Amino acid sequence: MNRDRPYFFCGIGGSGMLPLALIVQATGATVEGSDRALDQGRTAPKFEFLRSRGIALFPQDGSGVTRAEQIIVATAAVEDTVPDVVSARRVGATLMGRAELLAELFNGAAQSVGVAGTSGKSTTTGMIGWILHAVGRDPTVMNGAVMKNFVTDDTPFASALVGKGDLFVSEVDESDGSIARYWPQVAVINNISEDHKTLDELRTLFRDYALKARVVVLNLDNDETARLAAELPRERQLTWSFEDPSADLYADDIAPAPDSIGFRLHEQGDETISVRLRVPGRHNVANALAAIAAVRALDVPLADAVAAIEGYAGIRRRLEVVGSRGGITVIDDFAHNPDKIAATLDTLHTFPGRLLVMFQPHGFGPLRLMRREFVRGFIEGLNPDDVLLMPEPVYFGGTTIREVTSEDIATDVRAGGRNARALTDRTACGDALVKLARPGDRIIIMGARDDTLSVFAAEVLGRLEG
Numbered sequence: 197m198n199r200d201r202p203y204f205f206c207g208i209g210g211s212g213m214l215p216l217a218l219i220v221q222a223t224g225a226t227v228e229g230s231d232r233a234l235d236q237g238r239t240a241p242k243f244e245f246l247r248s249r250g251i252a253l254f255p256q257d258g259s260g261v262t263r264a265e266q267i268i269v270a271t272a273a274v275e276d277t278v279p280d281v282v283s284a285r286r287v288g289a290t291l292m293g294r295a296e297l298l299a300e301l302f303n304g305a306a307q308s309v310g311v312a313g314t315s316g317k318s319t320t321t322g323m324i325g326w327i328l329h330a331v332g333r334d335p336t337v338m339n340g341a342v343m344k345n346f347v348t349d350d351t352p353f354a355s356a357l358v359g360k361g362d363l364f365v366s367e368v369d370e371s372d373g374s375i376a377r378y379w380p381q382v383a384v385i386n387n388i389s390e391d392h393k394t395l396d397e398l399r400t401l402f403r404d405y406a407l408k409a410r411v412v413v414l415n416l417d418n419d420e421t422a423r424l425a426a427e428l429p430r431e432r433q434l435t436w437s438f439e440d441p442s443a444d445l446y447a448d449d450i451a452p453a454p455d456s457i458g459f460r461l462h463e464q465g466d467e468t469i470s471v472r473l474r475v476p477g478r479h480n481v482a483n484a485l486a487a488i489a490a491v492r493a494l495d496v497p498l499a500d501a502v503a504a505i506e507g508y509a510g511i512r513r514r515l516e517v518v519g520s521r522g523g524i525t526v527i528d529d530f531a532h533n534p535d536k537i538a539a540t541l542d543t544l545h546t547f548p549g550r551l552l553v554m555f556q557p558h559g560f561g562p563l564r565l566m567r568r569e570f571v572r573g574f575i576e577g578l579n580p581d582d583v584l585l586m587p588e589p590v591y592f593g594g595t596t597i598r599e600v601t602s603e604d605i606a607t608d609v610r611a612g613g614r615n616a617r618a619l620t621d622r623t624a625c626g627d628a629l630v631k632l633a634r635p636g637d638r639i640i641i642m643g644a645r646d647d648t649l650s651v652f653a654a655e656v657l658g659r660l661e662g
Contacts, residue, residue, distance in 0.1 A: 197223065197300050204261055204289075205229035206270040206280040208253070209242050209647075211340045212369075213271065215356030216298055217251065219338060222358040228266075230256040230280055239647040245353050258283035267292050272372045295374030298338060298366065303379050305336070305364035309490055310378050312405060313386030313415075314398075315535040316483045317367045319475075320386060322511050323487035325357055325365050330504035331496055334361035341530065342512035363494070368405070370398060375405050382493045383409035384486050388420035389535050390566065395420070403427070411493040413486055416440045434493055436485035438478075445485050445492075450478060452546050455517075457481060461488070463498055471502050475510045477543035484508075515540060518653045521660040523635030525549075528653040532558045532644035534569040540642065541577035549636050551582040554625045556643035557589035563600040570605055575612035583632060584609060584616040585625045590646040622652060630659045 197220065205217045208229025221227040228251065234243050235255050243253055254260030258279035261268060268284040271294045275281070284291050302308050311321045318341040325337035326345045337343070337357040346354035368378045370393065383406055388398050403424060406412045412428060415421045416437040425433055437443035438450070441462070449460040458472040459481050473480055488501045510516070511530075518526040531540040537555070544551055557563050563570065574584055586602035602618040609616035619625050629639050641653040 197225070197297065197304075198267065199223050199225045201265050201267050201290075202226040202228060203267050203269055203297075204280070206256065206268060206274055206278065207231055208246065208251070209233050209239060210271060211355065211645075212294055213269070214242070214246070214353060215338050215340070216269075216294060217246070218249065218356040219301065219336060219358055220297070221249065221251065228252045228254065228260055230254045230260050232256050233647070242353055242647065245351075248350075256280055261289055262287060264288040266290070269294055269297055272374075293374070295369065295372065295377055299374070299377035302338075302364050302366050302368075303377075306362035307364070307494065308378075308380050309363070309365045309382040309384065309494070310368040310380030310405070310409075311366065311384045311386070311486075311490075312368045312370060312375055312402065313384070313421075314370075314389045314533065315539065316386040316479065316486070318530075319480065319483045319511050319514060320384060320486045320490075321365060321367050323483060323505055323508050324384075324490050326508050327487060327491045327496065327501050327504040328361075328363060328365065328494070329357065329359070330507065331491075331500050333363055333494070333496075334359040335363035335365050336361075338364070338366035339511075340367050341514070344509035344512060345507070370401050373401065375401050378405065379408045380405070381410045382413065382490050383411070384413040384490050385415070385421050385424065386482070386486050387415055387418040387535065388424070389418075390569065399424075413489040413493065415482065415486065416443050417482075434489040436482075436489050438481070445489050447481055447485055450481060452476065452478070452543075454547055461485075461502065463492075467498065469498065469502050472506055474506070474508060476515060476546075477539060479539035479543065513650060515543060518641075518650075519657045521657060524633045524637050524639060524660050526639045526641070526653055526657040526660075528650050529640055529642045530644050531555075531642045533562065534566060534573040537570075537573050537642065538577050540640065541573075544638060544640070545577075545579065549638050550634075551578065552585070552629055552632055552637055552639045553578070553582065554585045554587075554622075554629060554639070554641050556587055556622065556641075556646065556649065557602060557605075558644040558646070560589050560591075560598050560600065563589060563602070563605060564597070567600050567605065567608070571608040571612065574605075574609045574616065575614055578609075578614045580614070582615065584614065585628055586616070586618045587620070587622045587625050588618075590643065626652065626656050626659070629656055633660060
């Protein structure tokens with residue numbers, strides 16, 4: 197990257213943009229930005245944090261893009277009609293994709309770990325980053341979510357960690373095809389399932405990604421990653437499993453608790469060790485196996501990796517308990533695709549209590565692409581006395597095709613024998629949740645791409661009777 201030119205991030209408050217902006221600023225480059233959420237008065241603390249770091253913020257009206265020397269960084273979701281992009285073209289500034297810039301930094305690192313897969317990327321990235329930090333490897337970590345281990349009073353939005361070592365750990369995204377830009381030394385693939393692309397497209401993207409790596413970390417319990425493992429040279433793999441004892445890392449004796457989970461870890465040809473995670477859910481055991489395998493590929497001793505991961509505090513908005521009032525617990529969760537939703541419901545149903553789920557879809561496109569998978573996931577994942585409430589998908593502007601709506605999903609889920617309703621908006625969902633809730637219930641606020649969901653969860657908690 198060019199440290200002598202200023203970088204202007206269009207949408208700087210986004211989950212993938214904020215940490216990248218902080219990492220770029222740490223290289224010595226000047227960073228500026230704009231965001232539609234800032235203009236709309238949403239998530240003010242995030243922008244106050246950016247300003248406290250010396251990052252100048254502008255309205256997203258083109259007024260911050262004034263000179264040809266600027267490099268304008270934008271995501272694939274930013275449209276050509278956005279005023280910042282229009283201004284960039286007018287003044288001759290360079291336009292650069294977020295993934296292009298991240299890949300440039302990632303590929304330039306002496307050692308790199310890329311974390312890919314349909315689900316679990318942020319948690320696995322956070323686990324890897326925490327282990328490497330705890331053992332003194334001083335990594336730079338690029339995450340799409342806030343890593344609780346690195347949160348301080350000065351850094352409340354710790355979705356990036358800037359280290360002085362030669363290691364760069366990052367989520368890599370298949371949804372926009374940008375995974376093709378990355379050349380990881382260690383490539384983690386948690387799982388492969390249909391999300392934003394068809395399975396045929398995903399198979400090609402993940403295979404090409406894996407072929408570039410020195411070591412590939414693969415999940416033998418997922419059909420698609422197991423299939424990929426069968427195609428790659430065995431000496432370039434580190435595998436993990438709950439079901440196949442021949443995997444390099446194998447977990448059994450899984451012991452769940454409401455706020456944690458334990459298991460016994462076997463490393464092929466080496467040792468067996470007991471592990472207790474501070475985060476709940478079988479899916480987090482899977483994430484931990486992937487993370488431990490990744491750091492083993494970097495020669496971190498198994499005992500050191502386990503000691504570190506037992507201190508892992510989690511990722512914000514991943515089954516995060518907001519609080520309890522009157523015997524009712526409110527949980528904030530990022531689940532937004534069928535696999536993540538299934539993992540959340542499965543974890544919560546390990547223990548008794550009715551679930552009141554408000555699921556805000558993260559776009560009309562995913563509803564159209566995965567309608568059947570969403571419906572099947574809710575029918576199979578909800579108990580007969582659980583309740584699903586859905587507002588329309590989150591929408592903050594831009595063009596979209598509203599072919600499949602929340603009402604379509606709710607209708608199909610009801611036809612499958614589960615209690616589901618689509619309501620006019622999120623406020624109506626909040627009213628219904630408060631009216632329905634009774635002692636012993638758990639309210640889950642579920643969805644992505646909308647930081648105000650956490651605010652909404654706190655408001656629902658505040659409305660419950662103590």
